[in-house]
Amino acid sequence: MGVKEQRVIGVPRPPFPSPLSPLQADSLPGFPAAVGLTEEQKEFQKVAFDFAAREMAPHMAEWDEKEIFPVQTIRKAAQLGFGGIYVKPDVGGSGLTRLDTSIIFEALSTGCVSTTAYLSIHNMCAWMIDTFGNEEQRHKFCPSLCSMEKFASYCLTEPGSGSDAASLLTSAKKNGNVYVLNGSKAFISGGGDADLYVVMCRTSGPGPKGISCLVLEKGTPGLSFGKKEKKVGWNSQPTRAVVFEDCAVPEANRLGEEGQGFNIAMQGLNGGRINIASCSLGAAHASVLLAREHLNIRKQFGEPLATNQYLQFQLAQMATRLVAARLMVRNAARALQEQRKDAVALCSMAKLFATDECFAICNQALQMHGGYGYLKDYAVQQFVRDIRVHQILEGTNEIMKMIIARSLLQE
C-alpha cells in the first residue's frame, strides 16, 4: 500500500526551501542587509545572494541528506572571486576587505550554511599563506586555492587538545631540509578531500612558542585520514581526522619562522571568527523570512498565526537581534581591517554574540513552525542544525569569553 502525501489545510508545504528564492538584501522590509554599504558592496552582495538562491538553496537539503560535498558549485563560487576573497590580487585573490568578506558569506549562507562555512575555512587558509608565506610560497599555493582548483584545510585541533590548542602534540622534527611530521588532528573540515593542509605542529618545547606552521600537500607518503564523521549538521562538507606518520614536509613549506605557528593560527582565526559569525547571520536572516512566511500562512484559532501579538513580538525580537548581531560583526570586521588594538576582542565578541543570537533566532523560527519545523521538508531545521556548531568551533563561545575577559583585565 502506497503512503499518501498528507495535505493539511492552512499548512504550507514549501517546495524546499522555496521562500528563500530569490532572497535579497532587502527581503526584510525595514531591516535591509545592504544598509550603509557602498555601491560596490551592494553589487557583490547581490551577486552572492543571487548565487545562493540559484546555485545553492535548491540543493541544500539534498547535499545535507546525501552528505554531498558540492565541489563543482564551490568552484563556480570561486569563479565569482569567492575562493580568495581577502587574498591579494597578484596571486589570484579578490583583494577585498574583511567587511566585504562578511557581507559575501552572510549572503551565501542563506543558500547553504554548511557549504559556505567550508568556503570560509578555505578562504582563511588561503589568507594565511598569502599573508605569512614568502613570495615563492604565495605564488606556488595561492593561485590554485583562489581558483579552487585546490581545496585547503586548517589543522589545529587534536584529539587531546581542543580549547587548549597551544598544548598540541603533533611533532615536526627537522631532518636536513625536511620536517618529519608525526601525530594526528581531529575534526578537520575538508579532511580527506582537501589538497593542502595548513598544519600547526610542534618544532620545539611546550607552549605556543614551540609551534610552527607547515603546508602539507595531499599525496605525501604517511598522510592518511580517519572515517568521515557523522554530524548533526554541516553535512555538505566532510570532517575527518588527519593522521601523519613520518610525513616528510619540505622546509620550504614552512610559513613564517619556526615558533610563529601559533600566532599565525590565531591571526587566521580572528578573521575566521568573523566569517563563521557571518554564516550565522545568513542562517538567521533566512530563518526570520521562513518564520514570517509560516506565520502568514498557518492558521490556528481561526486566524493566521501572524495576527497573534505574542508571535508578532517574538518575530520583532528576532529581527532586532539579527540587526544587532550584524552590526557587531561588521564593526569587528572593520576593526580587523584597520588592524586596531581592540580587534581581537571585538572579533571574539562578534563571534560570541552573533553565533549565540543567531542560533536562538533560528531555533525560535523552528518553534514558530510548530511540529512542521521538526520535519525535514522545512528548511528551518537545517539552519538550526547547521549553525549549532558555530558556537563550538573556531574557539568555543566559552573561549571567546576568556579572550574578551583577558583583554578587559589587561587594560
Ligand SMILES: Cc1cc2nc3c(=O)[nH]c(=O)nc-3n(C[C@H](O)[C@H](O)[C@H](O)COP(=O)(O)OP(=O)(O)OC[C@H]3O[C@@H](n4cnc5c(N)ncnc54)[C@H](O)[C@@H]3O)c2cc1C
Ligand atoms: C564540525 C566540526 C568541524 C571542525 N573543523 C575544524 C577544523 O577544520 N580545524 C580544526 O583545527 N578544528 C576544527 N574543529 C574543532 C573545534 O575547533 C573544536 O571542537 C573546538 O575548539 C573545541 O574543542 P574540543 O572539541 O576539544 O572541546 P574541549 O576543549 O574539550 O571543550 C569541551 C567544553 O569545555 C569548555 N571548556 C574548555 N576549557 C574551558 C575553560 N578553560 N573554561 C571554560 N570552559 C571551557 C568548552 O568551551 C566546551 O564547552 C571542528 C569541530 C567540529 C565539531
